[in-house]
Amino acid sequence: MxxxxxxxxxxxxxxxxxxxxxxxxxxxxxxxxxxxxxxxxxxxxxxxxxxxxxxxxxxxxxxxxxxxxxxxxxxxxxxxxxxxxxxxxxxxxxxxxxxxxxxxxxxxxxxxxxxxxxxxxxxxxxxALKYSEYGLVKRFVMRRIAGKASGDTDTSRDYEYTxxxxxxxxxxxxxxxxx
Structure with a gap:
């Protein structure tokens, strides 16, 4: 083995x-x-x-x-x-x-x-975007980045892309x- x-x-x-x-x-x-x-x-x-x-x-x-x-x-x-x-x-x-x-x-x-x-x-x-695990600032930043990339911006849930x-x-x- x-x-x-x-x-x-x-x-x-x-x-x-x-x-x-x-x-x-x-x-x-x-x-x-x-x-x-x-x-x-x-x-x-x-x-x-x-x-x-x-x-x-x-x-x-x-x-x-x-x-x-x-x-x-x-x-x-x-x-x-x-x-x-x-x-x-x-x-x-x-x-x-x-x-x-x-x-x-x-x-x-x-x-x-x-x-x-x-x-x-x-x-x-x-x-993955794990909005539920981010603090307020990181959640805001990640939402903004996702929005610019036409990605998922609903911060009430997480997204797995793997x-x-x-x-x-x-x-x-x-x-x-x-x-």
């Missing part, structure tokens, strides 16, 4: 939920996933002890979590030697217009260039590289 590290950064929980689904798919495919939130990694985490690594991060204010970038830079050599993949979560990826989704892909590519990581697979995936079939296909593709 291959051990797969699924390491992620999540600010509002959607990236964690996506990482859990990736872990479930890997588990169903006969692998042993280990999920770790990189904001608080266990001491002595040995990335080299895993057969493969998937890293996930979300985009906020134009960049991925700094602690995720630091993890990737610190373990770049190991990540570049093993089967590895990266998924990037953003609301921009939810846009129906491919041209409007392009900034999400550009931020993913910038992250990889900045960290020197060359994963075997990547995915830009749509996140394409779970796409997430599962990404995890299965990675799984096939481990066999």
């Amino acid at each position: 291959t051990r797969v590290l699924v390491a992620y950064g999540s600010s509002e929980g959607q990236t964690a939920t996506i990482a859990e689904r990736v872990g479930d798919v890997l588990d169903s495919a006969g692998h042993e996933p280990v999920l770790i939130h990189l904001k608080h990694p266990p001491s002595g985490l040995d990335v080299a002890a895993y057969d493969g690594v998937i890293v996930g991060a979300s985009i906020h204010a134009g960049s991925h979590q700094g602690y995720v970038a630091e993890f990737v830079r610190d373990h770049r050599e190991t990540l570049n030697r093993k089967p590895s993949a990266f998924f990037s979560v953003s609301l921009t990826a939810a846009n129906a217009d491919p041209v409007e989704r392009e900034p999400a892909r550009e931020l993913l590519e910038a992250f990889l260039e900045e960290t020197g990581w060359e994963p075997d697979g990547t995915l830009t995936v749509a996140g 394409d779970w079939d796409e997430v599962e296909a990404f995890a299965l593709e990675f799984s096939s590289q481990l066999s």
Whole structure:
């Protein structure tokens, strides 16, 4: 049984939920996933002890979590030697217009260039608007951003845009590289 590290950064929980689904798919495919939130990694985490690594991060204010970038830079050599993949979560990826989704892909590519990581697979995936979890100011800002993008602005409910079939296909593709 291959051990797969699924390491992620999540600010509002959607990236964690996506990482859990990736872990479930890997588990169903006969692998042993280990999920770790990189904001608080266990001491002595040995990335080299895993057969493969998937890293996930979300985009906020134009960049991925700094602690995720630091993890990737610190373990770049190991990540570049093993089967590895990266998924990037953003609301921009939810846009129906491919041209409007392009900034999400550009931020993913910038992250990889900045960290020197060359994963075997990547995915830009749509996140969620969790109005119910935002404070007053953030709810106002997110509603305004959503309105400018012709998105969902009813702050009395939450919106999930994640394409779970796409997430599962990404995890299965990675799984096939481990066999």
